[in-house]
Amino acid sequence: MNAHLDRQILSSDPSSVAPAQDEELLDAYSEAVADTVERVQDSVVFIAAQAKRGPSSRGGSGSGFLFTPDGYLLTNSHVVHGATTLEVTRSDGVKSTAELVGEDPDTDLAVLRIWSSRSLPHAQLGDSSRLRVGQVAIAIGNPLGFAHTVTAGVVSALGRSLRSNTGRMIDNVIQTDAALNPGNSGGPLLDTRAHVIGVNTAIILGAQSICFATAINSAKWVVGQLFAHGRVRRARLGLAGSTIPLSRRVARFLEVEQASAVRVSEVQVGSPATNGGLKVGDIVVGIDGIPVTNVDDLQRLLDESRIGTVCVFRVLRDTRAIFLPLTPIESFPQA
Known part of the structure; x- marks a missing residue:
């Protein structure tokens, strides 16, 4: 009798079997x-890039995904930069020569196009402004040549910043623990509605489960610029600088709360900076009333809207606070 009761108790113990609710979840x-x-795998492609330098050539590869039915696809700039030939392999094994529509190394994004006589499967772009930390994130790509590899995890953090190969800061980067490896670059990061929320772009070597994707809303803006101009338009002043701390005494003198600013270390001859009177040693603390606390602030403020527009720079020179009108020109990317 007691043994029968023991068996009943054991069978009703929730730790002895997986609860039905957990199984359902x-x-x-x-x-x-x-x-x-x-829903998305047929839009994900393998990209092979070849660059010829004289008698020799080098190759690279990565991932990408179609986002329109007429063959436009997104990938990373570092996957295709400098390539003389680009070949895209779709999930059905069909290979196509791709053309570069445009790239932006500063955000590590590029748009390619392949041609087809029929409508192509493509992924839907989501809205990264609605993401929440902890929600499911799914990556599809071609890591180490293993085609259409799927990994899943969560959105680990939002609003990260990541420095691109050009040295410029990429903002609004998504951190995820969905495993990425070399070859995942350019592939989609997805939510559970099969919408692209990011473009997988980087890993930290030696770290585990710390991976990054450019937010899709940032990618949408870059795509619009590349479609319109073939490049992302940004303003240029022709200066180099470094971030320095501001002492409390200087901050009080300037009547600002910021703890840092940008010291000008180089001014190019004939540049807007020179023409506007900016000198080596000047400390830039603001542009048009907006604080400049570091070099990244300066780069962010020099966007398309300031090309050809007079901008008022607040500068500390020696012991004087002065205002300089500078007119940025368009910055053209280097080949």
């Missing part, structure tokens, strides 16, 4: 990931 999670992959 796991099934729902699996179904969400699998459904997302089924």
Whole structure:
């Protein structure tokens, strides 16, 4: 009798079997990931890039994804930069020569196009402004040559900043623990509605589960610029500088709360900075009333809207606070 009771108690112990509710949650999670992959995988491509330098050539590869039915696709700039030939392989094995529509190394994004006589499967772009930390994130790509590899995790953090190969800061970067490896670059990061929320771009070597994707809203803006101009238009002054701390005494003198600013270390001859009277040693604390606390602030403020527009720089020179009118010109990317 006691043995029978023991068996009843054991069979009713929730720790002895997986609760039905947990099984349902796991099934729902699996179904969400699998459904997302089924809906998007045919839009994900493998990109092979070849660059010829004299008699020799070098190759690289990465991922990308179609985002329009007429063959436009997104990838990373570092996957295709400098390539003389680009070949895209779709999920059905069909290979196509791709043309570069435009790239922006400062955000590590590029747009390619392939041509097809029929409408192509493509991914839907989401809205990264609605993301929440902790929500499911799914990556599809070609890491280390393993085509259409799927990894899943969560959005680990939002609003990260990441420095591009050009040295410029990429803002609004998504951090995820969905595993990425070399070859995932340029592939999509997705939510469970099968919408692209980011473009996978970087990993930290030696770290585990710390991976990054450019937010899709940033990518949308870059795509618009590349479609309109073939490049991203930014303003240039022709100066170099470094971030320095501001002493409390100087901050009080300037009547500002910021603890740092940018010291000018170089001014190019004939540049807008020279023409506007900026000198080596000047400390830039603001542009048009907006604080400049570091070099990244300066770069962010020099966007398309300031090309050809007079901007008032607040500068500390020796012991004087002065205002200089400078007119930035368009910055053209180097080949």
